[in-house]
Amino acid sequence: MVWWDVPAVLWSRRTWLAVAGLLAGAVLWLVPVVLVSAMVGVGELVGAEHPVPGLGGSPEVGGAVGAVAPLAVALPVLLALTFRFTLWHEARLRLLGADLAPPAARPTGMPRRRWLARQAVSSATWRQVRYHALGGAFLALAGALVLAGAVFGPGFVVAAALSGKGSLLHRSPIAALGVAMAVAAGWLARGAGALDLALARRLLQPPPAELLARRVASLSASRVAAVEAADAERRRIERDLHDGTQQRLVSLAMNLGMTRAALAGADPAVRAAVAAAHDEAKQALAELRDLIRGLHPAVLDELGLDAALSGIAARSPVPVRLVVDLRRRPPAAIEAVAYFVVSEALSNVAKHAAATRADVVVREQTDGLTLAVDDDGRGGADPVRGTGLRGLRQRVESVDGTLSIASPAGGPTSILVTLPCG
Amino acid sequence: MRVVLAEDSVLLRDGLSRLFASRDCPVVAAVGDADALLRAVGEHRPDLLVADVRMPPGYADEGLRAAIQVRRQWPEVGVLVLSQYVEERYATKLLTGETSRLGYLLKDRVADVDDFVAAARRIAGGGTVFDPEVVSQLLVRRTDPLDRLTPREHDVLALMAEGRSNAGIAGALVVSESAVAKHVNSIFAKLGLTPADSDHRRVLAVLRFLGG
Numbered sequence: 001m002v003w004w005d006v007p008a009v010l011w012s013r014r015t016w017l018a019v020a021g022l023l024a025g026a027v028l029w030l031v032p033v034v035l036v037s038a039m040v041g042v043g044e045l046v047g048a049e050h051p052v053p054g055l056g057g058s059p060e061v062g063g064a065v066g067a068v069a070p071l072a073v074a075l076p077v078l079l080a081l082t083f084r085f086t087l088w089h090e091a092r093l094r095l096l097g098a099d100l101a102p103p104a105a106r107p108t109g110m111p112r113r114r115w116l117a118r119q120a121v122s123s124a125t126w127r128q129v130r131y132h133a134l135g136g137a138f139l140a141l142a143g144a145l146v147l148a149g150a151v152f153g154p155g156f157v158v159a160a161a162l163s164g165k166g167s168l169l170h171r172s173p174i175a176a177l178g179v180a181m182a183v184a185a186g187w188l189a190r191g192a193g194a195l196d197l198a199l200a201r202r203l204l205q206p207p208p209a210e211l212l213a214r215r216v217a218s219l220s221a222s223r224v225a226a227v228e229a230a231d232a233e234r235r236r237i238e239r240d241l242h243d244g245t246q247q248r249l250v251s252l253a254m255n256l257g258m259t260r261a262a263l264a265g266a267d268p269a270v271r272a273a274v275a276a277a278h279d280e281a282k283q284a285l286a287e288l289r290d291l292i293r294g295l296h297p298a299v300l301d302e303l304g305l306d307a308a309l310s311g312i313a314a315r316s317p318v319p320v321r322l323v324v325d326l327r328r329r330p331p332a333a334i335e336a337v338a339y340f341v342v343s344e345a346l347s348n349v350a351k352h353a354a355a356t357r358a359d360v361v362v363r364e365q366t367d368g369l370t371l372a373v374d375d376d377g378r379g380g381a382d383p384v385r386g387t388g389l390r391g392l393r394q395r396v397e398s399v400d401g402t403l404s405i406a407s408p409a410g411g412p413t414s415i416l417v418t419l420p421c422g
Numbered sequence: 423m424r425v426v427l428a429e430d431s432v433l434l435r436d437g438l439s440r441l442f443a444s445r446d447c448p449v450v451a452a453v454g455d456a457d458a459l460l461r462a463v464g465e466h467r468p469d470l471l472v473a474d475v476r477m478p479p480g481y482a483d484e485g486l487r488a489a490i491q492v493r494r495q496w497p498e499v500g501v502l503v504l505s506q507y508v509e510e511r512y513a514t515k516l517l518t519g520e521t522s523r524l525g526y527l528l529k530d531r532v533a534d535v536d537d538f539v540a541a542a543r544r545i546a547g548g549g550t551v552f553d554p555e556v557v558s559q560l561l562v563r564r565t566d567p568l569d570r571l572t573p574r575e576h577d578v579l580a581l582m583a584e585g586r587s588n589a590g591i592a593g594a595l596v597v598s599e600s601a602v603a604k605h606v607n608s609i610f611a612k613l614g615l616t617p618a619d620s621d622h623r624r625v626l627a628v629l630r631f632l633g634g
Contacts (some may be wrong), residue, residue, distance in 0.1 A: 063545075094473060142471070167573060215623070220616075242506060243431075246506070247431040247433055247434055248433060250434060250529055250530060250532060250533065251431075251433045251434050251437045253532075253533030253535055254434075254437045254438070254441060254532045256533075257532075257533050257535035257536075258441055258444065258535050260441070260534060260535075260537055278533070281533065282530070283535045285533060287528050289507075289530065291616060297507065297509065298506065299507050299509055302482060302483070303509060303511055307509050307510070307511050310509075310510060310559050311507065311508075311509065312558060313559075314558040314559035315555070315558070332627060357596075
């Protein structure tokens with residue numbers, strides 16, 4: 001780069017963008033300031049001419065009251081608009097290539113009014129007010145200086161060149177000043193742009209802890225959505241099987257049963273074949289029923305946890321005593337997790353524990369429910385080794401529940417699960 | 423035996439119609455929703471109503487509720503409720519009141535056609551048929567009613583489980599036979615067993631004693 005390249009490089013696209021950004025920022029700041037000043041000015045004039053009765057009636061008092069009155073209206077409005085102005089500033093800075101985190105969105109389901117009320121008292125809002133007060137004044141000042149340099153600098157050069165007065169030597173300092181102003185305006189624009197961005201990062205961007213909290217909130221929301229989507233999908237498959245395949249299979253098994261009965265006097269080979277088909281159809285029906293139960297039992301949706309659990313307990317080969325003490329129905333996702341925990345735990349008891357009995361107790365707590373499955377088996381259940389127990393823990397944790405297992409070798413085993421119903 | 427069928431799956435309805443027809447049980451009406459069920463039963467007064475629990479329009483327990491209404495309105499009609507799953511709460515709803523001419527079976531049981539038709543005939547003839555799965559669910563009821571029995575009632579139940587008659591129990595406990603009968607009734611009440619079929623209740627009470 002040689003020296004005469006300086007203006008070209010300095011007044012590159014980046015500089016023009018910086019100037020545009022400064023000017024846009026200045027306008028964003030000036031508009032409310034000018035509006036409020038105008039209101040205050042007009043209010044003061046009107047107040048001075050119409051003295052307030054009972055306050056002595058002097059023009060000074062009337063003017064002061066007139067000036068404060070619009071301010072009292074304008075300030076809350078401005079405060080309410082702070083969020084909107086911040087969005088505009090952030091959009092402006094993003095156009096300039098700044099990578100700002102998007103503003104926190106209103107959580108789905110929260111009423112607009114409550115969201116605004118919460119925003120008004122949040123630390124983020126006060127940071128924004130600081131940005132608009134400090135950064136706005138700075139932007140207006142820097143914008144004015146840059147504009148002056150960019151307009152008057154070349155103006156001086158042109159004036160010096162065109163002016164017939166004085167010698168060239170006499171006029172050249174003015175031209176030199178013009179060039180210097182134009183160049184300086186470029187530096188200033190870039191510097192001010194960088195400072196603007198730094199201010200925005202410092203004041204508009206939430207601190208890392210808040211960004212992290214926001215991220216956690218959005219991750220938990222998407223996890224809840226994923227869990228709900230999986231549950232909905234299970235329900236859909238269950239319904240399809242229930243209304244379609246299962247009915248068809250029942251009908252098939254019944255028809256085969258009728259055929260089998262009608263073939264009493266037929267060839268033994270034919271009878272055997274039909275009997276085998278009938279048995280297999282019944283077997284398929286039983287397997288399909290188990291499959292549907294594992295997916296999402298209809299009884300859980302229709303009659304709730306209590307009914308669904310008494311079904312599992314009744315089918316358990318190990319005798320189960322069941323206590324379900326719930327005054328109201330938990331959310332569907334929690335019901336589903338509780339159902340699968342008991343189902344899986346009882347099948348573990350039947351498979352591995354060599355127990356003679358099991359107790360299942362579900363109780364309501366202030367902020368959720370607890371679920372205990374105890375058996376008198378040989379113990380030694382290890383969540384690190386068994387995929388079943390690990391799966392259980394994952395399901396419980398998918399809804400922010402906790403699972404603890406006490407299972408010393410020699411027994412007994414007890415599983416305690418807490419599930420939130422928030 | 424004249425039968426009214428209420429089942430919303432056309433496939434199953436046709437299959438059941440053929441099954442009953444082939445066993446000399448004319449199906450006088452085969453309908454697909456709960457309102458039509460009530461109309462058909464009112465019109466034909468069959469010996470047996472076979473009703474699905476889940477039915478249009480809500481696909482909840484419309485069929486079950488219609489069946490209960492049939493029992494109230496036309497007690498001479500036998501009612502067999504079929505369900506995709508058996509649930510003690512449905513059974514309990516059905517069991518309030520008279521328990522004769524009543525059945526509640528898992529839908530899958532129709533595959534064993536002979537057993538199924540035999541059960542249907544038993545119900546129409548005044549009997550009670552409950553799916554084994556319902557009975558086992560009744561045995562794991564959440565709060566253990568056995569805890570509510572007095573020590574003396576506990577002794578009576580224990581002797582009942584040994585297969586003794588009221589007279590035998592009275593002899594063993596050295597009390598009068600009427601006192602034993604009083605204890606037995608109290609046991610039935612505490613275990614929530616309805617007074618319809620006393621032999622059945624005795625077995626259920628004992629089963630519960632052994633299971634608990």
